[in-house]
Each structure stands twice: as structure tokens, then as C-alpha cells.
Amino acid sequence: xxxxxxxxxxxxxxxxxxxxxxxxxxxxxxxxxxxxxxxxxxxxxxxxxxxxxxxxxxxxxxxxxxxxxxxxxxxxxxxxxxxxxxxxxxxxxxxxxxxxxxxxxxxxxxxxxxxxxxxxxxxxxxxxxxxxxxxxxxxxxxxxxxxxxxxxxxxxxxxxxxxxxxxxxxxxxxxxxxxxxxxxxxxxxxxxxxxxxxxxx
Numbered sequence: 026x027x028x029x030x031x032x033x034x035x036x037x038x039x040x041x042x043x044x045x046x047x048x049x050x051x052x053x054x055x056x057x058x059x060x061x062x063x064x065x066x067x068x069x070x071x072x073x074x075x076x077x078x079x080x081x082x083x084x085x086x087x088x089x090x091x092x093x094x095x096x097x098x099x100x101x102x103x104x105x106x107x108x109x110x111x112x113x114x115x116x117x118x119x120x121x122x123x124x125x126x127x128x129x130x131x132x133x134x135x136x137x138x139x140x141x142x143x144x145x146x147x148x149x150x151x152x153x154x155x156x157x158x159x160x161x162x163x164x165x166x167x168x169x170x171x172x173x174x175x176x177x178x179x180x181x182x183x184x185x186x187x188x189x190x191x192x193x194x195x196x197x198x199x200x201x202x203x204x205x206x207x208x209x210x211x212x213x214x215x216x217x218x219x220x221x222x223x224x225x226x
Contacts, residue, residue: 055085059113060120066181069174076131077171079178082138084113086127090135090163094127098161124182128162128171136163139175141183141191155183155191176206 058081070079082091087109095101116123121143128137139160146152157179162171183191194214195203 056083057117058083059117060124064124064182064185065126066178069178069181073128073171073174074169077128077136078133079126079128079174082113082125082127084110086135089129089133091127091138094135094138094161094163095159097164098159121186124179124186125159126175126178126182128175130166136166137161137171137175139179141179143183143186143188149189152189153187155179155186155188157183157191157193160193172202173206176203180207 060081062081065079065081073079083089087106092101092104092109116125123140123142125138125140127135130136140158141155142158144154144156146154157176160172160175162175180191192211193203193208200210
């Protein structure tokens with residue numbers, strides 16, 4: 026008697042822990058830079074301590090020491106990863122305006138950061154000005170000239186994208202440091218602070 030049983034096809038068992046296509050996509054997005062790494066000065070990079078690197082901010086830096094480093098400078102607040110990502114994505118869609126870079130140690134942990142924000146003007150033939158902001162270096166990394174390298178890198182970015190000058194605000198105690206970075210006193214900073222709820226936009 027012939028066996029007429031229809032052969033069955035083996036059904037592969039999926040591994041629930043295996044990375045999915047979405048995981049790979051998210052990983053790629055997390056490692057996407059805020060702006061082009063071609064704007065990072067090779068000369069500045071070469072002057073960092075051995076094993077250190079300087080690069081544009083990434084989404085993944087939320088878990089890589091970025092916010093703790095900023096806390097050395099000022100109040101940061103309790104920022105969720107979702108809120109961080111929302112702000113990052115806002116800046117990423119305007120990557121000709123926001124340039125935030127980070128310095129990482131030999132373990133790829135963020136230990137320094139700074140930003141230059143490009144302001145577009147009508148004066149000076151539709152000129153652009155780079156506002157250098159939020160320079161911070163982790164306390165256990167100070168004394169390695171990381172702050173100097175960050176300023177130099179941001180100044181390079183501002184010049185490369187077409188700014189006719191870059192400016193910053195600092196305390197009198199830090200004036201000497203910024204003079205060494207090539208800046209000079211040019212006026213007086215004024216501020217008017219407003220009481221308002223933290224922005225989530």
C-alpha cells in the first residue's frame with residue numbers, strides 16, 4: 026500500500042530575542058549625527074588626549090553621559106528620553122542652525138560638550154552670527170584642555186558654515202580663558218529672565 030501522506034514543511038521558530046528590522050532602524054537612527062561630521066576640525070581632533078574623540082551629538086548620547094555633563098554647567102531638569110528625543114529631532118530638522126558637539130573619553134562616554142547656534146540677520150549683507158553656548162566639561166576631566174578644544178571646534182564650525190563672527194557670554198572670572206581662545210571683550214551682557222513652566226516643545 027502506497028503512503029499518500031502529504032509531506033509537511035518545517036516552520037522556522039522565531040527567536041523572540043533576535044533583533045528585528047525596527048531594532049536595526051532605531052539603532053541606526055540613534056547613531057545618526059545631529060550635523061555632518063565633516064564640520065569637525067581635524068586639527069582640533071588631533072590635539073585631544075589619546076583615546077578621546079570629538080563629534081556631533083547623537084540621540085544615543087541621552088544614555089551616554091550628555092545630560093550629566095551639562096549639569097556641571099547649570100540646572101538641566103528631569104528630562105525623559107522621550108522629551109530628549111523630541112528636542113533632538115526638532116534640532117535635527119534645523120541642522121543648519123543647531124550645532125552641538127560632544128567630547129568622548131576612551132570608553133565613549135560624553136565628558137564635554139558645547140554648542141553654536143547660527144543666527145541669520147538682515148545686517149552685514151544678510152550675515153550670520155554664531156552664538157557659542159553651553160560649554161561644559163565633566164569635573165573629573167577638567168585640566169585636560171577639553172574646554173579649549175571645544176571652543177576651537179565650535180569656532181571652526183561657525184567659520185565653515187559662513188558666520189562673519191562668533192560671540193559668547195561669560196563671567197569676568199572666565200574672561201582670561203576666552204581671551205586665550207581668541208575672543209575679546211566686546212560689550213556687556215544683559216538678561217531679562219521670565220517665570221514660566223518648563224517647555225516640552
